[in-house]
Amino acid sequence: MKRDVDGLTSFIPAAGIEELLQKKADPDTYLLRDIIAKSLDKHRLSPKETAALLNVHDPELKQQILEGAHTLKERIYGNRIVLFAPLYIGNKCVNDCAYCGFRVSNPECARSELETAQLVSEVIALEDKGHKRLILVYGEHPDYDAAYIARTVETVYQTKSGKGEIRRVNINAAPLDVEGFRIVKGCGIGTYQIFQETYHEPTYRRVHPRGPKSNFLWRLYGLDRAMQGGIDDLGIGALMGLYDWRFEVMGLLYHTIHLEDTFGVGPHTISFPRIEPAIGTDFAQYPPYAVSDDDFKQLVAIIRLAVPYTGMILTAREPIAIRNEVLRYGVSQIDAGSSIGVGDYAAKDDESVRKSQFVLGDTRTLDEVIYELVQGDYIPSFCTSCYRAGRTGEHFMEFAIPGFVKRFCTPNALLTFGEYLVDYASHRTYEAGMRMIERQIAAISDDGMRQAVSEKLALIQAGKRDFYF
Ligand code: SAM
Ligand code: SF4
Numbered sequence: 001m002k003r004d005v006d007g008l009t010s011f012i013p014a015a016g017i018e019e020l021l022q023k024k025a026d027p028d029t030y031l032l033r034d035i036i037a038k039s040l041d042k043h044r045l046s047p048k049e050t051a052a053l054l055n056v057h058d059p060e061l062k063q064q065i066l067e068g069a070h071t072l073k074e075r076i077y078g079n080r081i082v083l084f085a086p087l088y089i090g091n092k093c094v095n096d097c098a099y100c101g102f103r104v105s106n107p108e109c110a111r112s113e114l115e116t117a118q119l120v121s122e123v124i125a126l127e128d129k130g131h132k133r134l135i136l137v138y139g140e141h142p143d144y145d146a147a148y149i150a151r152t153v154e155t156v157y158q159t160k161s162g163k164g165e166i167r168r169v170n171i172n173a174a175p176l177d178v179e180g181f182r183i184v185k186g187c188g189i190g191t192y193q194i195f196q197e198t199y200h201e202p203t204y205r206r207v208h209p210r211g212p213k214s215n216f217l218w219r220l221y222g223l224d225r226a227m228q229g230g231i232d233d234l235g236i237g238a239l240m241g242l243y244d245w246r247f248e249v250m251g252l253l254y255h256t257i258h259l260e261d262t263f264g265v266g267p268h269t270i271s272f273p274r275i276e277p278a279i280g281t282d283f284a285q286y287p288p289y290a291v292s293d294d295d296f297k298q299l300v301a302i303i304r305l306a307v308p309y310t311g312m313i314l315t316a317r318e319p320i321a322i323r324n325e326v327l328r329y330g331v332s333q334i335d336a337g338s339s340i341g342v343g344d345y346a347a348k349d350d351e352s353v354r355k356s357q358f359v360l361g362d363t364r365t366l367d368e369v370i371y372e373l374v375q376g377d378y379i380p381s382f383c384t385s386c387y388r389a390g391r392t393g394e395h396f397m398e399f400a401i402p403g404f405v406k407r408f409c410t411p412n413a414l415l416t417f418g419e420y421l422v423d424y425a426s427h428r429t430y431e432a433g434m435r436m437i438e439r440q441i442a443a444i445s446d447d448g449m450r451q452a453v454s455e456k457l458a459l460i461q462a463g464k465r466d467f468y469f
Helices: 014-022 029-040 046-054 057-078 115-127 146-160 180-186 199-209 215-219 222-228 245-263 294-305 320-329 366-375 395-399 404-424 427-442 447-461
Strands: 080-090 131-139 166-170 193-199 234-238 269-271 311-314 333-335 378-382
Touching: 014 046, 014 245, 029 046, 029 057, 029 294, 029 395, 046 057, 046 245, 046 294, 057 294, 057 320, 080 115, 080 366, 080 404, 115 146, 131 146, 146 180, 180 193, 180 199, 180 222, 193 199, 193 222, 199 215, 215 222, 222 234, 222 245, 234 245, 245 294, 269 378, 294 311, 294 320, 311 320, 311 366, 311 427, 366 378, 366 404, 366 427, 378 404, 395 404, 404 427, 404 447
Parallel strands: 080 131, 080 333, 080 378, 131 166, 166 193, 193 234, 234 269, 269 311, 311 333
Antiparallel strands: none
């Protein structure tokens, strides 16, 4: 693959961002209120407004930001949380990312990838737990080209176990060329996710010293090529801890604006993982710009307010207490019951840590996570209906179309959650979950919809599957 970046220039105005962030004075209360009100009024914030939020240091004003994000989440999206699992396909990698356990120079990493039979076993293990949505994860290696990615996606969709099936496969892999994206699009993926890691170019160069990933512009324009290859469902992200998190939030915003200006569609999801320890990787133990828990909460709330119409993904990298808290501020998707060693779902062995990219903060099972979500009054959802009904940009529709959440998202969440409860839940989760579903159905204001959901739920209990609106 020729990585041609001739004629491209960075759309991240680094000096301008630094300048905005140097205005360290807190914005006054009125300005802050206006900015939050603009977001609640369903408008994306400008870089200047976002920088004003990032410059807040006063504890009371910080609390207002958290509350603003919470209000936005509740008012627009309600209390659904979509669940998925990561599935690591192969950890061979030609890059040398300073923070990653898979980097080529790490002798501690046990290299492997799933043979087709192993991939099938992994998918069956995930389906038998109740998963319906996966993200497939790959190192960057000539063996993992677009055709290989497409084959693995097809295998996942074809693999069924009992009543289980995977209904949406997302991808987290190296940026491809346009033709490569076209091939991957052809096998029916959901989101293609690429994290820029850091939008600060000098830092980017330092932590990606060699390999194809050292090409900042090739990566920065990766999702442009995805669009040109026909994929309009994109995930962006920054790895928090490489550089000042405030700069990264601005980078995510500028990336969003760039995609909107160029293609008329912004990213579907934003990810903001913090660096976790990884075997053989001192850098990850002591990240140069480690983000504190308090800053992390602020970061989540500010992203929610700045780009109010994107999905926000929070992974099991984070410890349970943080996960539970930041759900309030706008997170829409979490993974659960995750294993991040190649082959770990079907057969965990002594090598597991050496096959993993980093160490997870939340190791609860899917059933435990679901039980606790219900205790927190969140509706766990495995919904994939927009993707399957050809409605792309589901998150944007939830945001932009009045009544969309009531007509589609909540009913679909309840039906997919009902399937999970009937097929996979422990006794305590079943009992708590069914009580929640009954409460939620009773609260549906539209008579026709209330009846339709009740009828479909009865059919699910009688053994029928896969209903969606
Ligand atoms: N190899 C591809 C790439 O780098 O884009 C695809 C996926 S990589 C396996 C997934 C993501 O994991 C990376 O984009 C990076 O942000 C994140 N990651 C790497 N090392 C990490 C660490 N120590 N802690 C947390 N996240 C990490
Ligand atoms: Fe390879 Fe991705 Fe890890 Fe970098 S982050 S070493 S590209 S797997």
